[in-house]
Amino acid sequence: xxxxxxxxxxxxxxxxxxxxxxxxxxxxxxxxxxxxxxxxxxxxxxxxxxxxxxxxxxxxxxxxxxxxxxxxxxxxxxxxxxxxxxxxxxxxxxxxxxxxxxxxxxxxxxxxxxxxxxxxxxxxxxxxxxxxxxxxxxxxxxxxxxxxxxxxxxxxxxxxxxxxxxxxxxxxxxxxxxxxxxxxxxxxxxxxxxxxxxxxxxxxx
Amino acid sequence: xxxxxxxxxxxxxxxxxxxxxxxxxxxxxxxxxxxxxxxxxxxxxxxxxxxxxxxxxxxxxxxxxxxxxxxxxxxxxxxxxxxxxxxxxxxxxxxxxxxxxxxxxxxxxxxxxxxxxxxxxxxxxxxxxxxxxxxxxxxxxxxxxxxxxxxxxxxxxxxxxxxxxxxxxxxxxxxxxxxxxxxxxxxxxxxxxxxxxxxxxxxxxxxxxxxxxxxxxx
Amino acid sequence: xxxxxxxxxxxxxxxxxxxxxxxxxxxxxxxxxxxxxxxxxxxxxxxxxxxxxxxxxxxxxxxxxxxxxxxxxxxxxxxxxxxxxxxxxxxxxxxxxxxxxxxxxxxxxxxxxxxxxxxxxxxxxxxxxxxxxxxxxxxxxxxxxxxxxxxxxxxxxxxxxxxxxxxxxxxxxxxxxxxxxxxxxxxxxxxxxxxxxxxxxxxxxxxxxxxxxxxxxxxxxx
Numbered sequence: 334x335x336x337x338x339x340x341x342x343x344x345x346x347x348x349x350x351x352x353x354x355x356x357x358x359x360x361x362x363x364x365x366x367x368x369x370x371x372x373x374x375x376x377x378x379x380x381x382x383x384x385x386x387x388x389x390x391x392x393x394x395x396x397x398x399x400x401x402x403x404x405x406x407x408x409x410x411x412x413x414x415x416x417x418x419x420x421x422x423x424x425x426x427x428x429x430x431x432x433x434x435x436x437x438x439x440x441x442x443x444x445x446x447x448x449x450x451x452x453x454x455x456x457x458x459x460x461x462x463x464x465x466x467x468x469x470x471x472x473x474x475x476x477x478x479x480x481x482x483x484x485x486x487x488x489x490x491x492x493x494x495x496x497x498x499x500x501x502x503x504x505x506x507x508x509x510x511x512x513x514x515x516x517x518x519x520x521x522x523x524x525x526x527x528x529x530x531x532x533x534x535x536x537x538x
Numbered sequence: 539x540x541x542x543x544x545x546x547x548x549x550x551x552x553x554x555x556x557x558x559x560x561x562x563x564x565x566x567x568x569x570x571x572x573x574x575x576x577x578x579x580x581x582x583x584x585x586x587x588x589x590x591x592x593x594x595x596x597x598x599x600x601x602x603x604x605x606x607x608x609x610x611x612x613x614x615x616x617x618x619x620x621x622x623x624x625x626x627x628x629x630x631x632x633x634x635x636x637x638x639x640x641x642x643x644x645x646x647x648x649x650x651x652x653x654x655x656x657x658x659x660x661x662x663x664x665x666x667x668x669x670x671x672x673x674x675x676x677x678x679x680x681x682x683x684x685x686x687x688x689x690x691x692x693x694x695x696x697x698x699x700x701x702x703x704x705x706x707x708x709x710x711x712x713x714x715x716x717x718x719x720x721x722x723x724x725x726x727x728x729x730x731x732x733x734x735x736x737x738x739x740x741x742x743x744x745x746x747x748x749x750x751x752x753x754x755x756x
Numbered sequence: 757x758x759x760x761x762x763x764x765x766x767x768x769x770x771x772x773x774x775x776x777x778x779x780x781x782x783x784x785x786x787x788x789x790x791x792x793x794x795x796x797x798x799x800x801x802x803x804x805x806x807x808x809x810x811x812x813x814x815x816x817x818x819x820x821x822x823x824x825x826x827x828x829x830x831x832x833x834x835x836x837x838x839x840x841x842x843x844x845x846x847x848x849x850x851x852x853x854x855x856x857x858x859x860x861x862x863x864x865x866x867x868x869x870x871x872x873x874x875x876x877x878x879x880x881x882x883x884x885x886x887x888x889x890x891x892x893x894x895x896x897x898x899x900x901x902x903x904x905x906x907x908x909x910x911x912x913x914x915x916x917x918x919x920x921x922x923x924x925x926x927x928x929x930x931x932x933x934x935x936x937x938x939x940x941x942x943x944x945x946x947x948x949x950x951x952x953x954x955x956x957x958x959x960x961x962x963x964x965x966x967x968x969x970x971x972x973x974x975x976x977x978x
Contacts, residue, residue, distance in 0.1 A: 684899075697882070700877075704875040704878055705903065741905065742902070749816065752895070
């Protein structure tokens with residue numbers, strides 16, 4: 334059972350204030366959306382929650398069974414994907430997945446996911462030949478391959494066609510029980526996947 | 539351990555599939571060596587001059603290629619992907635090993651070519667080889683951490699050379715002196731300087747290992 | 757702790773002592789008086805460097821709200837160090853010219869001061885290239901720590917491996933200084949005065965930095 338909390342989280346880049354005094358929490362079994370206008374700081378907030386960036390002030394706390402986890406370990410318990418997370422173009426899809434896979438993953442899991450997301454046939458092609466939609470599917474696979482208890486998705490549906498989105502949404506529905514899922518998005522369908530969330534608007538400036 | 543191995547393998551695959559980057563580094567080394575030998579046109583040089591020329595070529599070949607391993611991650615936008623997958627320590631060691639292997643390769647190309655075309659024959663070949671590789675080791679050690687810094691600073695142009703030069707100069711100084719001694723076969727030539735270079739590399743590598751995460755992680 | 761204010765008294769005293777009180781040296785004559793400026797200035801350059809390194813280590817170890825102020829302090833001391841390195845180089849060159857006939861002699865000591873200068877300059881290049889980057893302070897600190905480790909290795913090889921025209925420095929423990937009493941007193945007083953001067957300037961620069969940071973914080977709180 335994992336619980337993630339944000340307390341008075343403020344972020345600014347130099348003189349520019351992104352948001353201020355955010356406070357919320359989520360725990361296993363919940364899905365949480367982050368939405369807001371372009372540039373409102375959705376991706377940044379997601380990265381702060383994942384421990385990739387640090388807040389200007391305020392705290393993010395992770396607890397596993399009521400024991401606090403240190404920020405350096407957050408990534409051990411989570412999968413993260415977003416537009417800035419790019420697999421290696423010179424490697425094949427399979428090589429990229431193998432690169433991020435932990436020891437518990439075997440080829441069977443990998444092939445299963447590749448099939449599920451419809452890029453099994455292209456698994457041995459270099460990513461530089463992938464379309465943006467195929468890259469996005471690969472990104473999602475990379476985030477979930479290690480079956481992490483926490484999943485961060487930054488605009489997961491971008492570049493996906495109708496079929497791709499359908500696969501993604503049904504997959505997320507299946508993941509929900511027992512995991513915490515954060516989705517940063519502007520897509521109404523993706524917001525609907527979540528039980529609650531936060532809108533980054535003037536309230537937080 | 540596996541983390542380091544997987545990263546090394548990944549770096550080699552990426553660099554060698556994108557053959558232009560590796561090719562350019564080696565081509566630079568070859569071309570510079572050849573240019574100097576053509577320009578020298580058969581003049582015979584003192585051992586000291588040979589030592590200086592060899593290390594100048596080695597230095598600039600290094601400046602050309604050693605920062606690449608980190609700058610590529612930023613340029614190709616793989617940095618976050620990498621950051622998510624492995625600990626800073628694993629990443630640093632694999633990049634360091636990559637640079638050492640790569641630079642050893644470069645030096646292995648430059649030295650024979652130079653010696654052949656400029657007809658220099660080291661009278662103490664073992665010392666020559668030991669100095670070349672230990673000096674290269676030291677340069678690779680310093681440039682790995684500096685390459686990481688420069689990649690975070692946008693990796694533009696000569697910042698890397700500007701940062702590296704003052705810190706590499708002691709290495710060059712020692713290497714040049716020792717190389718000259720090995721070429722002329724002086725009696726005072728010994729392996730003390732080689733040991734110094736190896737120790738230096740070790741110290742730099744240790745400190746870089748400890749400090750790398752403050753560069754890599756926000 | 758306003759001990760650095762003593763510089764108001766000490767510096768004029770040193771100027772008097774160096775030019776009027778201390779006797780002329782045997783061979784160089786009045787030209788030798790440059791020692792009372794060259795040595796302290798070089799000393800301050802090294803002190804500033806060490807302070808920068810220590811400050812950087814603290815920045816890395818203790819990552820808290822004070823970090824911003826510490827980064828400013830590291831920057832300030834490096835800036836002072838840069839200026840004093842240039843002064844050391846210039847006074848050293850003048851002395852070299854007076855003693856050996858040319859400003860630049862490929863002397864290892866002269867070269868090591870140039871290296872120190874290049875390291876400082878590289879720091880400022882790195883700093884400005886990192887402008888706007890959140891990790892600027894930490895990355896610059898890593899560079900200073902690295903430089904602080906490399907520099908002594910360098911400074912200690914040079915005297916051991918290569919002969920130098922440079923008179924043995926005070927750092928060599930077994931070296932006795934062949935100076936008359938009055939000259940020794942002047943020299944040490946001068947070193948004290950310049951150290952106080954360093955602390956004085958450093959203090960003022962840090963106070964300005966503290967105000968800058970406060971202003972920024974107030975503005976952010978609005």
